[in-house]
Structure formats: structure tokens, C-alpha cells
Amino acid sequence: MELSRRSLLAVAGASLIPAPRLFAADTFKVPSIDRLQLTVLIDSTTSVFGASITRPDIRVIAPPITADYHTAFAGQWGYSLLAKSSAVGAERTTLIDFGYTPAALLNNMALLGIAPDTIDAMVLSHGHYDHFGGLDGFLASGKVRRGTPLFVGGEEAFCERIRGTDPDGSSFGAIDRPAIRKAGIDLIVSGDPRIVAGQGYTTGRIPFVSTERPRVPTGMLPGQNCDRRLLDTAKRNKTFVVDDAEHELGTAFHIAGRGLIVVGSCSHRGIINTVRRAQAVSGIDKVHAMVGGFHLVPPHTRDQAMETLAVIQAINPDYIIPSHCSGQAFIAAATAAMPQKVIRSVVGSSYIFGSA
DSSP states (O other): OOOOOHHHHHHHHHHHHHOOOOOOGGOOOOOOOOOEEEEEEEOOOTTOOOOOOEEEEEEEEEOOOOTTTTTOOOOOOOEEEEEEETTTTEEEEEEEOOOSOOOHHHHHHHHHTGGGGGGOEEEESSSSSHTOOOOHHHHHHOOOOOEEEEEEEEGGGGSEEEEESTTTTTTTOOHHHHHHHHHTTEEESSSSOETTTTEEEOSSSSOOOOSOOOSEEEEEESSSSSSSGGGGGHHTSOOOEOOOOTTOOOOOETTTEEEEEEEEESTTOOOOOOOOHHHHTTOOOEEEEEEEOOSSSSOOHHHHHHHHHOOOOOOOOOOEEETSSSHHHHHHHHHHOOOOTTTOTTTTTTTEEEEO
């Protein structure tokens, strides 16, 4: 694969610039774990021919064949990932995002034998319907333990969204906060990094430290379904703003001896910025895997996708598992450039890192 001059300059620059560090007051000790199993609950790709892979540092388990031929995994535009971690024999389960519909989420969880009451913590990456649409019905199932924490990156996640960047666009929905309250969920709204279930962490707000900038295809209505007093000063007195995903979170885990696994569910703030933030928060440079939606679909151009790929090559993760909004141009180019590192995301598949 040939990289453009712009991409080559990007990779050269990235190799010279170390991962940014936060001020000491903003850092905290992130937990280390021995093992992490990521299972794709919602994504666009389903297949009964998913490949199983065994390598010294990763094992991929293909989606199981359902016992009843009337049933099948549901794929849809959206994302949900189950993270099952373990450290010194203690296991924790974190649900990251909820997909577009509760029917698909609950269907796929049932086929995988995952009970909602086994979940120890939940993270909502941002306030777009394809990531929170399954939440209401998931909570309404009555099977989620009361007091389960739900991490959200800021009040603006709750503001109603509009399709497109025109104030006259149609509604793209809003999170049902009363449903969260009714289910007895411990809602934690914070733009700061937080430890999740004692074994992972959120990145907190993601600053721009690379050339990536958001091109978010939605608008936000301050004060609609959210408390405008808790929004940033520049937004609270407006009736419409183009989304900048300032509230978006990444989720990360540190596997001892291997490095970071960084989940950018949709990466509106940029997958490179998300990884750099995870590195800065933890003080750990080594990236074992990058997972999730990298948001390299239109209006992002192919040149921008190739520039991102060049920087990922400089970061040199052991694996990348692109999904959701990563874009076919990026996935094809990344697979050609790093065939041993790229693993496709398939609904129902599990990816196991660390000790057996």
C-alpha cells in the first residue's frame, strides 16, 4: 500500500512526538488486569463463518452456532461491547454502549448466555442514539442490578440531538433519564477520568493533540432534555449548536506486561486523540490493542483515513479491531498495511487478551 506524502509526514511526526502527559494533579494510578475478554454485542457485521484464531497473545472465538435454527444474531448500525476482565482471580463485567435497539441487544445477549444481572458497571460513550438506543429497554427488562454504576461524560450527553447540522433537521432522540432513575442506576456524570469496576477506566474528556478534528453529523439542542446550567458557558445560552462530541469518553484497560487496550466506541474526537488521552491518563505508552469505531466514514475523506492509518502505524499497537464507523476504505488499507494486526469485528465474536 502506498501512503500519500501527507500521510508519510504524519507518521514521521508521530514517531518523533511522545505521548502527551497530563499534569500530575490530573493523573491517577490505573488498575492492571491479567486478562480481558471483549465480546461484540452490537455491530453492523454478522457472519456464521467468523474465524477462530489462536496466537500467543490473543485468542479469537467465532460466534457460536445457535442451538435453535429459528434464532440468529442481529446486526445493526450501532455499537455495544461487553468487557469481562479479571485480576488476581477477581472478575468484573463492564457493558460499553447499548446499540440502536433493545431488541437486538437483548437477543444477542441471550444467544451468548449473558445475563444482565452479571454486569458490574456500564459506560455510555456519548449521546447518539446508535449507542444509547438499547438502554431504555435493557433497563426495563428489570434484570439489571439496582445500584449498578453508569458512567457518562457530561450533561450534554442528555441533550436532544438533531440529524444533520441544520437546526431544521429531524430529531435523533435523547437519553431517557427518568428510566435510568427508575431502574435505580447509579448515574455518574463526569468529564474526568474514572476507574470502572475496579479494573478499567474512562478517559474523561478527550483534548485535541493530533491533527484530528470532529466532523460530527448531528446538532444539539441545549436545554432540551438536559440542564443548560450544567453545560459549558459557550453552549448553555444557545438553542442549537453543531455537535462537537466534547462529552465523549473512551474506555481503556491495562493488561500487565502487554499494555493498554483502548476502546473508542465512535471516536468523534479522533481515535488518535482517544489513544493519546488513554496514554496520558495512565502514564503508559505501550498500546496492545485499539478497538471500536474510528469514525473514518464520510464526510472524512480517504486522505484523512490514510493519515490516521499512518499515525496508527507509528503508535504500533499489537492489534486493531476496527468496527462500526471505521469505514471500509480505512479497514481495507489497514488490512493491507498490517495484515497480522487487523482483526475484523463480528457480532457474537470474543477477543481474549492476556493469560488463558
